[in-house]
Amino acid sequence: MSALLSAELLKLRTTRTFAALAGVAVGISLLITVLVGILTEPTQDEVLRDVFANDVSFLFILILAIVGITGEWRHRTITSSLLAAPDRVRFLAAKTLAFAAAGVFLSLLISLSVGAIGLAIMTIRDLPTPELSEWLALVGRSAAVATLLGAFGVCVGALVRNQVVAVVGVLASGFVVEVTLLGLVPDVGRFGPVLALPGGINNIDDDPELLAPGVAALAMLGWITVTYVAGALLLRRRDLD
Amino acid sequence: MTTAIEIHGVSKRFGKVQAVDDLSFEVGAGRVTGFLGPNGAGKSTTLRMLLGLVGPDAGGGTFEGKRYEELPHPSAHVGAVLEDASFHPGRSGRNHLRVLAALGRHPAGRVDEVLAEVGLTDAAGRRVKGYSMGMRQRLAIAAALLGDPDVLILDEPTNGLDPPGIRWVRDLLRSQAARGRAVLVSSHLLSEVAQSVDDVVVIAHGKLRGSGPLEQVLGGSDGPVTQVRSAEDERLAGLLRDRGLTVDAAGSGALLVRGAPPELVGSVAAEHSVALVELVAAARSLEEAFFELTEVPA
Numbered sequence: 001m002s003a004l005l006s007a008e009l010l011k012l013r014t015t016r017t018f019a020a021l022a023g024v025a026v027g028i029s030l031l032i033t034v035l036v037g038i039l040t041e042p043t044q045d046e047v048l049r050d051v052f053a054n055d056v057s058f059l060f061i062l063i064l065a066i067v068g069i070t071g072e073w074r075h076r077t078i079t080s081s082l083l084a085a086p087d088r089v090r091f092l093a094a095k096t097l098a099f100a101a102a103g104v105f106l107s108l109l110i111s112l113s114v115g116a117i118g119l120a121i122m123t124i125r126d127l128p129t130p131e132l133s134e135w136l137a138l139v140g141r142s143a144a145v146a147t148l149l150g151a152f153g154v155c156v157g158a159l160v161r162n163q164v165v166a167v168v169g170v171l172a173s174g175f176v177v178e179v180t181l182l183g184l185v186p187d188v189g190r191f192g193p194v195l196a197l198p199g200g201i202n203n204i205d206d207d208p209e210l211l212a213p214g215v216a217a218l219a220m221l222g223w224i225t226v227t228y229v230a231g232a233l234l235l236r237r238r239d240l241d
Numbered sequence: 242m243t244t245a246i247e248i249h250g251v252s253k254r255f256g257k258v259q260a261v262d263d264l265s266f267e268v269g270a271g272r273v274t275g276f277l278g279p280n281g282a283g284k285s286t287t288l289r290m291l292l293g294l295v296g297p298d299a300g301g302g303t304f305e306g307k308r309y310e311e312l313p314h315p316s317a318h319v320g321a322v323l324e325d326a327s328f329h330p331g332r333s334g335r336n337h338l339r340v341l342a343a344l345g346r347h348p349a350g351r352v353d354e355v356l357a358e359v360g361l362t363d364a365a366g367r368r369v370k371g372y373s374m375g376m377r378q379r380l381a382i383a384a385a386l387l388g389d390p391d392v393l394i395l396d397e398p399t400n401g402l403d404p405p406g407i408r409w410v411r412d413l414l415r416s417q418a419a420r421g422r423a424v425l426v427s428s429h430l431l432s433e434v435a436q437s438v439d440d441v442v443v444i445a446h447g448k449l450r451g452s453g454p455l456e457q458v459l460g461g462s463d464g465p466v467t468q469v470r471s472a473e474d475e476r477l478a479g480l481l482r483d484r485g486l487t488v489d490a491a492g493s494g495a496l497l498v499r500g501a502p503p504e505l506v507g508s509v510a511a512e513h514s515v516a517l518v519e520l521v522a523a524a525r526s527l528e529e530a531f532f533e534l535t536e537v538p539a
Contacts, residue, residue: 003343003344003346004344006343007340007341007343007344010336010339010340010343011329011332011340014332014333014336014339014340015329015331015332016331017331071329075327075328075329075330076325076327077327077328077329079294079323079325079327080327080328080341080384081341081344082293082294083292083294083315083316083321084315084316084341084344084345085344085345086293086309086310086315087310237296239289239294239295239296240289240294240295241255241285241286241289241294241295
């Protein structure tokens with residue numbers, strides 16, 4: 001398994017897609033932090049949420065993971081991958097773990113960048129900074145969200161192998177379907193895997209519409225398990241012709 | 242002869258199309274076996290079933306008794322180049338091989354060795370999207386050689402190659418077989434592999450049409466062939482058919498008489514006072530025999 005995982009991580013490192021999207025994610029997070037840090041004057045209660053909670057890694061790792069696995073179909077590299085390692089379930093597991101790991105990396109990179117810049121701006125402007133324990137908890141939760149969404153994205157891509165359909169479908173289900181359900185049927189909407197559950201895991205404001213972090217994480221694991229099993233079954237049955 | 246690959250009763254249907262129909266054959270170690278048939282004959286599907294990429298409806302293929310997926314270290318035992326060998330366009334040739342080496346648990350040092358073997362060392366750092374068709378084919382062959390395998394399977398390996406590239410592939414096939422490896426190479430063009438194969442397996446419409454040594458399969462089993470021309474060709478054809486001979490039109494009014502030397506055809510014509518314009522022994526080419534076997538008009 002470690003050989004497969006190493007190979008999947010090598011795939012990530014040897015194209016420009018990951019570096020480019022990660023760069024954009026870091027850039028957007030830093031831009032928001034700088035703008036909010038300069039243009040607002042947050043109180044002690046607001047500073048963690050407003051200035052330091054700008055990690056957009058969850059969205060980017062989700063897209064990267066979908067692109068990563070659907071790209072195997074698009075470029076037909078899945079054939080050479082499965083010739084080298086024919087166990088399709090293990091192949092999918094390795095890819096899932098690789099993008100979970102990539103999610104942790106990207107989230108920590110953004111959290112540390114945002115933390116450093118946010119702290120510098122707040123200190124220079126003589127404004128309050130968050131407690132270290134609060135910030136560390138935020139970093140941990142953001143990393144957990146990115147990890148879970150990285151894994152979820154791979155599983156989605158295993159089910160829907162058309163890259164455009166998979167990416168657009170996931171974004172639409174998150175930003176249209178989940179948002180609508182949260183408004184109309186919150187008891188259902190709060191179980192949405194793209195926005196609602198990640199929001200629950202990272203629930204800084206204790207929003208009552210969202211699930212508690214632990215429950216949300218468990219529900220997210222449920223989504224991953226179901227989509228992984230379905231994706232693995234589909235992958236095993238598919239002919240690579 | 243040690244059997245390296247065994248295909249037994251394999252069948253596959255895609256919708257209404259029976260792509261492969263109860264196909265069985267064997268490939269020996271230390272030999273180059275040409276897997277021949279026209280486009281759409283079922284060659285690629287057969288190879289993909291052998292490699293576990295396509296699930297057969299019946300039968301299957303094995304390497305020394307084991308299915309591809311059951312081999313403990315598949316890419317170290319079997320190297321394959323498939324017709325549509327594809328690469329991530331943004332990855333360099335070397336990185337493509339590094340990924341496959343990691344997946345197949347091959348030493349990283351093999352990457353530069355196989356790059357040198359296929360003559361791609363200088364281009365190894367370039368992204369694959371800048372490669373020519375021939376360079377991509379060489380990269381695919383390098384990937385197949387990564388595990389130093391006992392069996393090589395190549396699906397239309399000369400597609401897109403220039404004449405020097407085709408010669409290089411031929412030499413590669415022979416050198417691999419000389420090292421005791423089993424080489425199975427598919428092609429829809431007999432002329433491209435005839436010079437380098439020991440055995441052939443001919444299929445058409447998914448069915449086996451012949452297998453064995455090249456000359457035995459394609460050398461013709463219907464004996465001598467005579468080309469004859471006469472002003473009374475229809476009468477002559479009838480007389481020859483009455484003798485149990487097979488007579489076909491050869492174009493330009495000539496007849497092709499199978500299973501009979503010119504002496505026999507001439508004596509039948511003389512016996513019935515049929516004047517002949519031409520009477521020659523016709524050499525049937527490998528290509529003609531191949532077309533006959535696969536039912537493709539020459």
